Amino acid sequence: MSESTPYLLVLYYSRSGQTAEMANHIGRGVARVAGIEAKIRTVPPVSPDTEVSLPAVPESGAPYASKDDLANSVGLALGSPTRFGNMAAPLKHFLDGTGDLWINGKLTGKPAGAFTSTGSLHGGQETTLMTMMMPLLHHGMVLCGLPYSENALNETTTGGTPYGPSHWAGTGEQKTLSEHEKALCQAFGERLARLALKLAN
Template identity: 75%
Template sequence: MSEAHDYVLVLYYSRTGQTAEMASQIARGVARINGMEARVRTVPPVSADTDASAPAVPDTGAPYCSKDDLKNCAALALGSPTRFGNMAAPLKYFLDSTGDLWLSGALADKPGGAFTSTGSLHGGQETTILSMMLPLLHHGMIVCGVPYSESALNETRSGGTPYGPSHWAGTGAQQALTDHEKAICQTFGQRLASIALRLAPNRNS
């Protein structure tokens, strides 16, 4: 596999930090697979008139994602807090700019999946993840979730779905990720990296 395709892109938007922490846990899972690394990236916020509204380089945290980061990844983990059962506007704004990658088929046949954080336990975790899968399907990606071989899916009393990792952040004082939520995130990252390695010969042939 070429050096340009040896990473899983963990791309997220986070406003209060919970989705960013999930991205970090997913990156830990990616690191379990030899020959793969995680590239963690975020997107800038948008203003009310939908223009990106942030300095060119973030003051702290992950760098902003470029389309080359997306184009050259071996796999994609897409994360967002829930907004009325859907992804947040900044992430949607970035994805809406990727028509050229769709036209060229740059992401076709690569594994991808989604993760989310919600304020309420039944606040739209699964619908948000499913909505985030739609652009992955349009890009021709192979959609991946979390299998029930991950025992934390059966044991969790907070977040976690077979569609993808989730976190119950709560309202007011934000709740930290539980051990089950961390395990599901790490399994998800490991699975994306493992599948990407197995698909690489077919993609590059």
């Protein structure tokens, strides 16, 4: 990644790997657009104690995000598994620490959207996506979803919503992303990237 090339931050939390896979497909969508790159980052689990219980760098997967990663991005794709119709605590914990970015308007006018994965077919995907958008609105970001001009949104029998990509992981053996879900993640990344470049200019 070039230091001078603008980037879209794909920020997520994942327990079983499905949300991480979605993030990678969103990154592929961003890669379709010239002049912008994807920076894929995650957040650590929330510790129940007050001591540092995890290494500063994850053993595998994407690096942990910093506030600078967020502040210097030209746009944001925010991903989380559903937790009772809301985002997972580790992602909320990270966002709760961005008050200084809010005070200084660091994210104002930048495009953002959300993506999610859940075990049950009607397990709160849409409420998770919409509640994830609330802090983005407070930051003054411009929300981006998926239009029905994306054929996969009309054809999917798994995940996919106009509020953002979603994945139905199942409650038993974890389902892999369907071709429609992959297509929607990539379309979402491309759409956000194009919007980010237009708003940055």
